Amino acid sequence: MQRFILKKKNQITLIIAIFIVLAYVSEFVFKNHEIAFGSLVIASVMGVLPIAIQAYQALRVKVISIDLLVTIAVTGAFIIKNLEESAIVTFLFLFGEFLEQRTLNKTRSAIKSLTEMAPESALKQMENGEFIEVEVDEVEEGDILLVKTGAKIPVDGTVLIGEGHINEASITGEPVPASKKKDSKVYAGTILENGTIQIVANRVGEDTTFGKIIELVEEAQDSKSEAERFIDKFSKYYTPAVLILAIIVWLITRDTEIAIIILVLGCPGALVIGVPVSNVAGIGNGAKNGILLKGSEVIQDFSKTDTIVFDKTGTLTMGNPKVADKEIYTNKEDDIDKILSYLASVENESDHPLAKAIIEHLGNIELYEVEKTDVVKGGGIVARVNGHRIAVGNVTLMQQEKVILDEQVSADIAKFEANGNSLVLTSIDGKLKVLMGIRDQIRPGVKMELQKLKKLGVKSLVLLSGDNQGTVDLVANELGLTEAHGHMLPEDKAAYIEKLQAKGHIVAFVGDGVNDSPSLAIAQIGIAMGNGTDVAIETSDVVLMNSDLSRLPHALGLVKATANNMRQNIVIAIGVVVVLLASVFLSEWMNMSIGMLVHEGSILVVILNGMRLLRYKLRYRKSKMELKTTNN
Numbered sequence: 001m002q003r004f005i006l007k008k009k010n011q012i013t014l015i016i017a018i019f020i021v022l023a024y025v026s027e028f029v030f031k032n033h034e035i036a037f038g039s040l041v042i043a044s045v046m047g048v049l050p051i052a053i054q055a056y057q058a059l060r061v062k063v064i065s066i067d068l069l070v071t072i073a074v075t076g077a078f079i080i081k082n083l084e085e086s087a088i089v090t091f092l093f094l095f096g097e098f099l100e101q102r103t104l105n106k107t108r109s110a111i112k113s114l115t116e117m118a119p120e121s122a123l124k125q126m127e128n129g130e131f132i133e134v135e136v137d138e139v140e141e142g143d144i145l146l147v148k149t150g151a152k153i154p155v156d157g158t159v160l161i162g163e164g165h166i167n168e169a170s171i172t173g174e175p176v177p178a179s180k181k182k183d184s185k186v187y188a189g190t191i192l193e194n195g196t197i198q199i200v201a202n203r204v205g206e207d208t209t210f211g212k213i214i215e216l217v218e219e220a221q222d223s224k225s226e227a228e229r230f231i232d233k234f235s236k237y238y239t240p241a242v243l244i245l246a247i248i249v250w251l252i253t254r255d256t257e258i259a260i261i262i263l264v265l266g267c268p269g270a271l272v273i274g275v276p277v278s279n280v281a282g283i284g285n286g287a288k289n290g291i292l293l294k295g296s297e298v299i300q301d302f303s304k305t306d307t308i309v310f311d312k313t314g315t316l317t318m319g320n321p322k323v324a325d326k327e328i329y330t331n332k333e334d335d336i337d338k339i340l341s342y343l344a345s346v347e348n349e350s351d352h353p354l355a356k357a358i359i360e361h362l363g364n365i366e367l368y369e370v371e372k373t374d375v376v377k378g379g380g381i382v383a384r385v386n387g388h389r390i391a392v393g394n395v396t397l398m399q400q401e402k403v404i405l406d407e408q409v410s411a412d413i414a415k416f417e418a419n420g421n422s423l424v425l426t427s428i429d430g431k432l433k434v435l436m437g438i439r440d441q442i443r444p445g446v447k448m449e450l451q452k453l454k455k456l457g458v459k460s461l462v463l464l465s466g467d468n469q470g471t472v473d474l475v476a477n478e479l480g481l482t483e484a485h486g487h488m489l490p491e492d493k494a495a496y497i498e499k500l501q502a503k504g505h506i507v508a509f510v511g512d513g514v515n516d517s518p519s520l521a522i523a524q525i526g527i528a529m530g531n532g533t534d535v536a537i538e539t540s541d542v543v544l545m546n547s548d549l550s551r552l553p554h555a556l557g558l559v560k561a562t563a564n565n566m567r568q569n570i571v572i573a574i575g576v577v578v579v580l581l582a583s584v585f586l587s588e589w590m591n592m593s594i595g596m597l598v599h600e601g602s603i604l605v606v607i608l609n610g611m612r613l614l615r616y617k618l619r620y621r622k623s624k625m626e627l628k629t630t631n632n
Contacts, residue, residue: 019046145198165192285615317443340362342388346390506524557616
């Protein structure tokens with residue numbers, strides 16, 4: 001029976017609300033006192049049942065919880081026929097629990113999603129030299145495996161034979177496939193987009209980088225579930241104190257009514273609802289502004305954040321490489337439109353992200369028929385277009401095509417690389433015609449949003465990325481970040497965050513990919529971009545909908561205001577209870593009616609105070625330097 005009642009606690013809360021509304025409508029609209037009285041009786045009895053069961057279960061493990069005080073106080077209010085108080089307090093208490101349960105419980109489906117992404121099989125070389133498909137659990141260190149185009153890399157290993165491009169977004173978060181050849185390292189869970197390779201297994205099963213991602217997420221979620229709510233800590237002392245006070249008064253005066261009055265006035269109605277109201281109002285404001293805050297613990301921890309760590313791709317940058325720099329080398333006889341049409345025609349044959357960036361950049365342009373396409377592994381594409389030999393690729397391909405790169409071109413290449421670009425060169429009949437620099441673009445307005453974070457009290461802004469250090473430094477310098485570290489695998493990011501935490505920092509991590517999930521879970525606050533992976537969103541504590549980083553300063557300002565509002569409500573609630581209890585002994589004017597009026601008034605005050613958060617807006621004053629930059 002106890003299990004059934006607790007299981008239906010949310011439905012009971014809804015039924016109580018309906019009966020309370022029915023009672024007030026009957027009383028004030030239809031003047032039907034009998035229905036009003038009966039409705040409040042039903043609401044009180046139904047409401048106190050799950051609370052009393054929770055109090056009993058706590059007592060069985062020798063814990064005096066706030067549930068016990070609420071149970072006794074509600075029962076006392078019921079005995080002295082203050083049914084409005086008993087019904088409303090039970091509803092507020094149960095509704096507060098419902099809100100916390102809804103926002104604080106974290107789903108385990110993130111772990112399931114991660115597990116489903118892990119490779120299940122591998123082509124293993126047997127003693128006779130043939131490759132046979134086996135379950136990935138059967139692969140041991142030192143085994144030689146064959147990986148074909150489109151397949152997942154089953155283990156962490158080293159390339160023995162072959163070349164290809166591997167999409168490592170699940171590990172590094174970077175959108176541009178990494179070129180792999182002999183002696184290159186590969187990671188489980190990444191995808192071979194083209195080519196065929198043989199690898200030797202270095203780490204298998206849970207020891208792989210992908211396996212460690214899953215393990216780190218599990219460990220971090222388990223550790224977070226141990227956090228205690230402030231109200232529970234407070235009730236450890238408050239509840240026994242009020243009970244003991246009531247008993248002492250009864251022993252001295254033998255006046256049962258005064259003892260019940262103490263319990264009723266001591267019932268922390270405003271305290272019970274004060275924190276949830278602030279919490280819900282803050283969450284509601286966040287939702288209205290595209291920010292998902294997952295509970296009051298998140299609000300408290302986030303409000304104390306002094307360090308924010310960012311992933312680069314998809315967070316500070318757009319996550320889609322685009323043409324950023326371009327040089328065209330022509331003479332008077334050249335038709336520039338035709339040169340670009342040849343380039344677009346060749347790149348239209350490729351699914352490579354760099355090719356897609358070029359097609360997008362060139363837009364609606366005339367295309368020619370492409371003949372004799374030859375994909376050069378690790379180099380690019382060579383093809384015949386309209387009778388011309390077109391080569392599109394990197395510097396190595398140009399050298400193979402014996403294309404002359406004079407001093408001007410070499411200087412341009414050096415400049416493009418210094419800007420963090422991936423290079424795509426185009427030659428026609430052995431002569432260089434186009435040089436393009438392609439890189440991930442910094443999100444518009446990010447620099448100003450980071451300045452807002454600093455003004456909100458964030459002391460350190462750190463960038464951790466799987467990209468090369470040069471590109472990471474360029475982004476960090478442009479945005480004015482405190483630190484920047486490249487070549488970081490997921491386990492490296494998680495370890496760095498733990499190092500910051502060991503120094504006493506309250507760390508928030510912002511990311512969007514599967515590779516970010518361990519860091520999102522380990523940081524005190526994990527912040528996911530809304531267009532990121534399901535795993536990242538479920539593992540996180542805060543979600544910025546539509547991947548809008550401009551919402552982050554609002555989120556931080558909002559949680560600071562919400563945490564402050566919670567403290568205000570706690571002070572109001574405790575202060576009122578102290579005054580009421582003191583007045584029972586120190587004044588002659590204090591009676592049940594006045595006490596209840598003040599008690600209900602305090603509940604109204606904390607509710608109105610909490611509701612102010614619904615109108616919260618981040619007020620940000622630009623510095624003189626920022627105003628000057630904007631005006632220019």
